[in-house]
Amino acid sequence: MSGFHKMLIALLFEIGLKLIFYARKALSRSALAEVHEACAFSLGERRAPRRLMCASRNAPRFFYGAFGLHFYLQDGNEATKLSYSPDNGLASKGVQGAVMPSHYLFQRSAIIQLEFSLPLRLLFVIFLEGQLVLCSVSKKGLKQAESIKAEKLLGSGDAACASVCSEQQILAVGTRRGVVELYDLVDSASLIRSVSLYDWGYSMEDTGAVSCIAWTPDNSAFAVGWKLRGLTVWSVSGCRLMSTIRQIGLSSVSSPVVKTNQDCKYEPMMGGTSLMHWDEYGYRLYAVEERSSERIIAFSFGKCCLNRGVSGTTYTRQVIYGEDRLLIVQSEDTDELKILHLHLPVSYLSQNWPVMHVAASKDGMYLAVAGLHGLILYDIRLKKWRVFGDITQEQKIQCTGLSWLGNIVVVCNYIDSSNTYELLFYPRYHLDQSSLLCRKPLLANPMVMDVYQDYLLVTYRPFDVHIFHVKLSGELTPSSSPDLQLSTVRELSIMTAKSHPAAMRFIPDQLSREHVSKNQISTPSDLLGKEPVRCLILRANGELSLLDLDDGRERELTDSVELFWVTCGQSEEKTNLIEEVSWLDYGHRGMQVWYPSLGVDPFKQEDFLQLDPELEFDREVYPLGLLPNAGVVVGVSQRMSFSACTEFPCFEPTPQAQTILHCLLRHLLQRDKREEALLLAQLSAQKPHFSHCLEWLLFTVFEAEISRQSANKNQVFVPKHGTNSSLLEKTCDLIKNFPEYFDVVVSVARKTDGRHWADLFSAAGRSTELFEECFQQRWYRTAACYILVIAKLEGPAVSQYCALRLLQAALDESLYELAGELVRFLLRSGREYEPSATDSDKLSPRFLSYFLFPSSYRRQSFDLKSPSFKEQNAHVASVKNILESHASYLMSGKELSKLVAFVKGTQFDLVEYLQRERYGSARLENFASGLELIGQKLQMGTLQSRLDAEFLLAHMCSVKFKEWIVVLATLLRRSEVLFDLFQHDMRLWKAYSVTLESHPAFAEYQDLLEALQEKLSSMASLEEK
Template structure:
């Protein structure tokens, strides 16, 4: 859902951190991404992410370097105000960001401010707090809200230190006394805890080299530990697990047991790798450990942990809530996906976007970004030729996303620091607006979001040929008002109406909306009103009314705004008890899912003078949805009987609800218990789903179809409501697994489905570097015609669903490329079945496969002969006997085309007859030439004459045909015959 765009820009190092003798070693972002720190061996700088300017810097003296060692790493405190610098002598230098009362830069106001540059840049100072010394050798630091977790080498252990660090454990600046050693052993360190892993069986004496953590409401705190030998563990605190258990006996067992509960996630155990025995596990374990883990990153919002390996691969581990075991979801291999021949080196850094939908990976020789399901969405790799030209090798040391996730900062090191200093590069991105504002029912308009504008795909409103023509420019670029984006960057939500005419965007505060009819944006008349609320939960359009989920004065509301009125006028508001997570509008039914695991159903009811929200009901999904924050999208399918005769207010109790939870596409089917209470049966349709779409109205043959994209294929369930008819196992009380009806392999990322045109629209990435010293990133548009695969699905059923295929084809018969779709269908089936069909079966009535059904299907359309011959001309001649054994003899098809006056199709059959050596070329060509002349098809006549000349180089066949048709005077023809000059004839002007 993210793609690089435009060009890379550089961030220049500023004084005092631009010393050539002390190049940049690390660049680390704060937890919220507002600041990032730049570290050299003797200095520390803090930058604003937007605008990208240095705020403060601190240089260490020579005496400090000799006493405490050189800087090697930097860590941000949990609050984003404190910093810790680790040195090579295991000292920790503590700094604090302190605000100043004056701007850091003069505001000249000479130009319009860019996104996020509207506010005055207030200054910050870096204040030194003191120095601490860690006994045993510090490997890394993991800042938490109330403490620091410090990993130690000797002995292998974790030291927990309170944060802020007590003053008696830190030597203040300027003190001549050495800092007391931090080891958790002395009485003065009673607030510190030490967890020794020397005798722990699960870690096998390895050193915990890196720690990562994440906390999701309702789940225990997760820690990911990477060891010195390349193993990775998911670690939970027993005290955290005990708090989540309702039963007392397991709770006491946890509280009385050891401090940590661990699960190995690299290399994965037998249960996740399907090994056959313990010996298989030992063999697989030793082989996988050859590829050691070097980095890890947590995406607990969607339940994944990415593990970077020495080989350059990345294993993405699915980590369900404890105590469910982890499983390997997929592996990211850039050499395979990007068709790269050079060695990329090991993984050096990784970072997920704030929404968890995109993973950026840094390698020793480049970087790449991957979608949630494992699709490569962009990369930049230095190949061997570029290395030879520059005579330098580079390595991505650090990378991170800034707020809005539309800029990726990378720190690139070069092997030769003397001639080229490390540089911070910024790559701009565009993303699908559905990442934060899912709209499963709006399949028509692809909608991209950039830092200061949105892009709308207008191909749905264009003629058919514009959709399939890759040269057509059908993207409309709409700039967001500078006054709004400068003060409210980044944009968090973007929504487009079903007809594509209305757009709304919401940033840090307030919102603004746009009309394609007038070409104008509408802002709040009073900026103070805009700053009073924040959009949280999304926005949807109901005709000209915008429905918005907001947080206002510690309350959670639904608000309705009219495009025709000022934004200061609220048509209707509705308070809700909990924060809104996801919102979807289906017809006039508004579905609202909140953080307390409750789904609300509202009806939007227009009245004579206004519009209002009517609450129809709500349902709690406790016990069904484990973690509400992982619900990414929702919609529903209402049975036809309820649509036709039921009360819309009762839709909730009969509808099949669709959830996208983590990466799982889930159906919740209602059933009534004896107490008339509605209960739901959960059915997981597919895993690794990145986005899904539903089709509720329009093409009747595709109504209630469900489309899900898994990073490689588009998977379609043609009528998701029929899943309700699947029988229930009385013993297990579960439904049978349901496979998708159709699977489409796409070579781009899908963004919209044009149901009325039978086409999927999407984008891909493209990098231009060959003729330029810097890369340029483009986003080309791709399209896929899905009609042939759907027809094949119907025709391949047993028995063939001929009527369903004809009904589906009827909706698309008016398209200019309909014949091409049928030709693709025939070509694909013939290509698949020809190698498996022997010559003995050509005349057999019980021929296997679906080719006979396809031929029967094509006979329902008048263009069938043209489709068959066009397909034949694009196939190898060895496949022609199979095709024409079912479609009819070429001679008969040729005669049929002559009777209908379809001269161009008949001309194509002449080539088939010639290829099959059935003779009669001159006679057949002569007859066709006469008909073509009568139809004024002069260009075809010229082609027929060339055909005769090609099959008989002597010119006899050509002269015979011309004499019969009498298109050249006999005197001229006789002269040509005497001189035996074929060029005289071919040069005559018809």
């Protein structure tokens, strides 16, 4: 047995069976098995654990006896009979005469794990064969065996381990199939969902069975270890937060997997996971690898500001905090989100490690951070920390929660000496007892707190809500003496059997927004000073409900919610893009957007329950918060980076953005709020990914229209006109106000079936008109995308005519790649668009795919002299004439770099052209002028120019164009080419050497002349011999 395991057993001796019968934290299966081995004792045996009792010396221990779990199960998985054996496993006489029906099953097996939840009074027993039994425990506890009652058999009989989350009343069961099943202990232990690595391409053969599960101390996530390979951390909703199993790529669906027989040199837990344990604060996960007990691997984690409990929100500033630092998402100066690592001052952290609470001010420019004691503030603009000057005052504060009330920091402080709680109000400019604005004693330990404008919500157990109005007298400046007073404006005591609240947020009144004129959008300043009368409640079990603070009535909205953000009334800036949203929530269904209803009371109408199905987050991206002025939700995912100097990879949190603008615009258009939608879109026009948002909006609306038609095939799509326009027409009318309209429409067309294009363009406009507008605006690449649509809707003749016009324009602008795509389209269109070719597959937008042909098409050279080409029709002849005319224009002007790009882009037959134009446009007047002119045009100092010259030289050699060969070989200093040419034509050599020597401008080629002279002389000497 390894040294580590012996040490573990020694520690377990001290706590003995009390862990089995009393422990709040469960032993893992492997740890429990080691206790049994050391003590020669198991729950199924009759021997007393004398060795274990002897290990107890410092405190009295009481052994209450062993008992056997002998229970009978019905076919319906309900345990109906349970016999106990307080006398070392002997059956109780009280049940010996019980008559058992023949269909009852007798269950007796070795126990491999016990999991006990004291708050829930539930005991979970896992047997060797994989059965998992839920047992209830009476208030008497575990002192008496008869207080335990088997209630239900859970799962499918392949349980390997289990761990209970008492806070949210969820049981996580690891199976031999490598899957973790989550059960709701509130709802009759029903299955909620399963999580596994199957969707990431890993099966049970790769990972093996689940070996251990460990919940974080705050029950917000759980770690899963597998027997054969890997460790993963999941959120309750099923988001994969971290995984040691290497994944290549960015998408969870498209990323290829890395199997065990590949190079996994730098993968932690490669041999599987045997033990896991979180530290006290949830910042580190300690793990022991299977068959490698010589070391413990520690993984460091950061926590998201979940906006739960007493700590406030981080509405505009997304922050992850670790034990000694803050990770701040930055998005001000760039479209790309980045993470800044901000280390806390060593002077503070050395006394108050670790970080316990973080809250951002409403404008996101100030951060309040609290450790075990004290409080510090950070100014993001000035990049400065503010701390207590008196360390004695700092140590008196034990912060249990933080919030911001404007420019005031609200601290929920625990007073150890009196075991009471209080609220402390400090101005952000000074942390000192002399600047304390107010000290408010609290009745008890608050469960949740929230702040909105001048109102403060405090909730105590079991469910007592107190709302205070905060009044500040005087200016909040260092030179003045402001006074802050709290007055109670509302108290509610709510009786309910539901789970206790985990978070509560005020909901500002949105009534006035429905009554403003259509030329304006109201701002939260219109509601300033008005007391909120509603709040959202997120309970510990994930239930989201709306509480009316006037009468205490609660309306359940949805369940399985992990996070939520109240968006209405949170920003006074005119550029706030999500003011039309009431709130957003996140759970296993993904992100959900909630909108106010059209009724007089926006919270009591049925249509208030509107969810947006189009907002999805990748299951590897965990949402952190909102950027209201950008209309995006910011999330974070794990990425791995590898280094040769370290054994293990670095796990890097990477921020990602998900726009919700298209959801908001569609919502406004559905309610016929066209002007509001236009204003919202105009505010967003300069935001990143605006064009993508418009495209996604039109695509989702068009897809919905297609689905509607498919549902009723007998209904023919007829565009509506007038005031009763269809949503598709409203969407097109909105996007027409922006220059992105033409790109958006054709991009959506490319993403949909060509059979539905007529429906799209009946609302968006005729394809030829859209093409013509793009052509006149010189948006040639966008215009090219319409060619295929025109061919489908208007016929091949019209599309060929448009393509020929566009080809000439593209050549004039030197857009040779685009010209090449147009050439290939024109040369193929005669075959692709025969009158009989009406199959939708032939006319699919995948045919050209944005006019980017496969590489095989690009390499294909269209021989203008081939038999098929000689059968020239009008448009093919036009293509040839246009290409030859442009080639002559470039050759006459000696625009050789453009000529090379032209030939490569269009696959123009340069050899045939040179043979025909040897004495025409390709002719050089004389060597000297040609060398000087071409040297100036090609600029041989760059690599690309030299490559172009090599390309031309190869073609000139193929047609034996001596004038060009001499010039290009000289510029490239290709002495072997020149030598091969001159050795057969000494007159040409003499003319060449005389020309170079007689022109001072060609002095740079003197070394080339000498080398050639030496080679030619050596050749002549050999011939004379």
